[in-house]
Amino acid sequence: MIAVLIFFLHIIFAVYVFSKTYQSDSFMQAILNIAFIIILFSVGWVVSDLVVGLFISSNGYLIDVPINKFLQFLLKTSGFFIPNNNGTGVLQPKDTISLILLTIIEIYFYRFFFKNFDNPVKS
Numbered sequence: 001m002i003a004v005l006i007f008f009l010h011i012i013f014a015v016y017v018f019s020k021t022y023q024s025d026s027f028m029q030a031i032l033n034i035a036f037i038i039i040l041f042s043v044g045w046v047v048s049d050l051v052v053g054l055f056i057s058s059n060g061y062l063i064d065v066p067i068n069k070f071l072q073f074l075l076k077t078s079g080f081f082i083p084n085n086n087g088t089g090v091l092q093p094k095d096t097i098s099l100i101l102l103t104i105i106e107i108y109f110y111r112f113f114f115k116n117f118d119n120p121v122k123s
Contacts, residue, residue, distance in 0.1 A: 001079030006099045010041060017114070044106065049098040060092035 014037050021030040065087055066072055075081035075089070080096045083089040 001077065002096045003079055003099055006103055009103070010037075013037070013110075040106070040109075041102070044102045045098065048102040048105070049095070052094055052098040052101060056094045056097060058092075058094055060090040060094075062088055063091050065089050 014034055017033050017037060018030045021033045060082075065083055066075070075091075076083070078093075078096070080093040081089055081091055
């Protein structure tokens with residue numbers, strides 16, 4: 001599932017930032033960085049969900065289940081396909097696409113925000 005993978009990557013990043021900040025600065029700065037990441041993730045997810053909601057319906061799309069077993073496997077593991085018993089299924093990609101959009105935006109933001117992360121300047 002794509003959403004679980006994205007959540008897992010955010011947790012790994014938060015632990016990495018906490019450990020690097022704790023080693024280079026202080027415990028309180030590490031806690032503040034974690035709080036900043038959590039707040040940015042929460043607010044960013046709401047905003048990206050709002051933007052994606054302009055283009056993708058919240059109800060999803062009714063599609064026929066593909067005959068190819070490999071395509072069925074890909075749809076089921078993606079996390080946004082819910083099969084029905086009558087040979088159709090509902091495709092609900094809104095949350096997953098909003099998380100992907102959020103992650104892409106966060107990658108660029110965190111590269112800018114933590115650009116001097118490996119060699120901090122002590123004053």
